[in-house]
Amino acid sequence: MSAKPVAVVLLNWNGWADTIECLETLLRSDYPDFRVIVCDNASSDGSLDKIAAWADGQLEAGGAEGFQRLRASPLGKPVAYQRLNATQALQASAHDVPLTLIDTGGNLGFAGGNNVGLRHAMASGRYAYYWLLNNDTVIEPDALRRLVARMEAEPQAGIGGSTLRHYYASQVVQVAGGSSYNPWRCRAVPLAANQPAAEPLDAAAIEQRMAYVAGASMMVSDAFLRDIGLMAEDYFLYFEEFDWACRAAGRYRLVYAPDSLVYHKEGGSIGTGARGKLSATALYYLQHNRLKFTRRFFPARLPLLYFSMLLELGRAALRRDFFEIKWSLVALLGLPPRGLSNRKRQA
Known part of the structure; x- marks a missing residue:
């Protein structure tokens, strides 16, 4: 064949x-x-x-x-x-x-x-x-x-x-x-x-x-x-x-x-991977699309998702990771994602 x-x-x-x-x-x-x-x-x-x-x-x-x-x-x-x-x-x-x-x-x-x-x-x-x-x-x-x-x-x-x-x-x-x-x-x-x-x-x-x-x-x-x-x-x-x-x-x-x-290699274009943390672009779209996807296919689970995202924000606050807090909140609140960057943060 x-x-x-x-x-x-x-x-x-x-x-x-x-x-x-x-x-x-x-x-x-x-x-x-x-x-x-x-x-x-x-x-x-x-x-x-x-x-x-x-x-x-x-x-x-x-x-x-x-x-x-x-x-x-x-x-x-x-x-x-x-x-x-x-x-x-x-x-x-x-x-x-x-x-x-x-x-x-x-x-x-x-x-x-x-x-x-x-x-x-x-x-x-x-x-x-x-x-x-x-x-x-x-x-x-x-x-x-x-x-x-x-x-x-x-x-x-x-x-x-x-x-x-x-x-x-x-x-x-x-x-x-x-x-x-x-x-x-x-x-x-x-x-x-x-x-x-x-x-x-x-x-x-x-x-x-x-x-x-x-x-x-x-x-x-x-x-x-x-x-x-x-x-x-x-x-x-x-x-x-x-x-x-x-x-x-x-x-x-x-x-x-x-x-x-x-x-x-993972994430060479968008600023992710083993050698650095998530970039603003990666963070924003990851959180934004978790919400979009869940609304589209599993709307009954939206309260669970909001609760999970709030817990993650709390952990980020304990780490004083204000970069993650900012872009997660932009996604969570549906704000315009101005100033997105692919620049990696150092781990």
């Missing part, structure tokens, strides 16, 4: 160095039939020009020494590519090339930027699966193949996830597949977070607990996408994948491919 074609969508925003490192491993994938679409959300750092220069063989990729093995096999340059604007991307491509670079025309957020790539891929009518992969990742050569295999094994599979490991601590699990959901605190709980990678993962138990698949590596089927629709764009950042899963509940299954390994 021939491999089913896959469109891989990467979203870039002022992160060309991460995107190039990701492409270096992605294009070495052992899966026989896939194309890559990079969607750029109006970067101010010349990202598309830098990525095009890399594809032309004029710019080298960087990255941690520990992942040099993922780039050991030859990758011929130049890599054939095409560049499209947002209007051109609405049409099926006239050229079948390994790499497509799309200028989305603005900072459309996570869902909006990825949806540009999804629309472009769907217009061709040739893809069975679409893999949304964060640009701040590197992958094992068989990660795509193993993820497709898990989707193929489950007839009702709508969304599939990988094992995400920490890029800066590659023997530690960041999240296995996705997250469960605590209805009492209205909070998502990443599955197997910070578990040593050597410990076994119970894939069946993880699938039973998953409320949604982590957006850093999220594969959807063509049937799912045409039935359920694209990601909701009104979140801008956070909760889009949970919204997607809730819209599909009872019609499609969430699946997990434990041997599909993806190493994730």
Whole structure:
């Protein structure tokens, strides 16, 4: 049986160095039939020009020494590519090339930027699966193949996830597949977070607990996408994948491919991750969208959410974390988020 074609969508925003490192491993994938679409959300750092220069063989990729093995096999340059604007991307491509670079025309957020790539891929009518992969990742050569295999094994599979490991601590699990959901605190709980990678993962138990698949590596089927629709764009950042899963509940299954390994830096564009605390942008949208999501899908739990958020504000006050208090209150009170910044606070 021939491999089913896959469109891989990467979203870039002022992160060309991460995107190039990701492409270096992605294009070495052992899966026989896939194309890559990079969607750029109006970067101010010349990202598309830098990525095009890399594809032309004029710019080298960087990255941690520990992942040099993922780039050991030859990758011929130049890599054939095409560049499209947002209007051109609405049409099926006239050229079948390994790499497509799309200028989305603005900072459309996570869902909006990825949806540009999804629309472009769907217009061709040739893809069975679409893999949304964060640009701040590197992958094992068989990660795509193993993820497709898990989707193929489950007839009702709508969304599939990988094992995400920490890029800066590659023997530690960041999240296995996705997250469960605590209805009492209205909070998502990443599955197997910070578990040593050597410990076994119970894939069946993880699938039973998953409320949604982590957006850093999220594969959807063509049937799912045409039935359920694209990601909701009104979140801008956070909760889009949970919204997607809730819209599909009872019609499609969430699946997990434990041997599909993806190493994730986490939050390079928005100011999150192990090396710093949440930025204003991350804090605001995390809290704002907790409220929006709960109102949309679990309105009866809003009192629990307000109570939980007040407890969190109390803990922040005890820590004298006035930065967190400010942006949590802005979100909680529905105030205009003026002065948002991606600048990280030091841990």
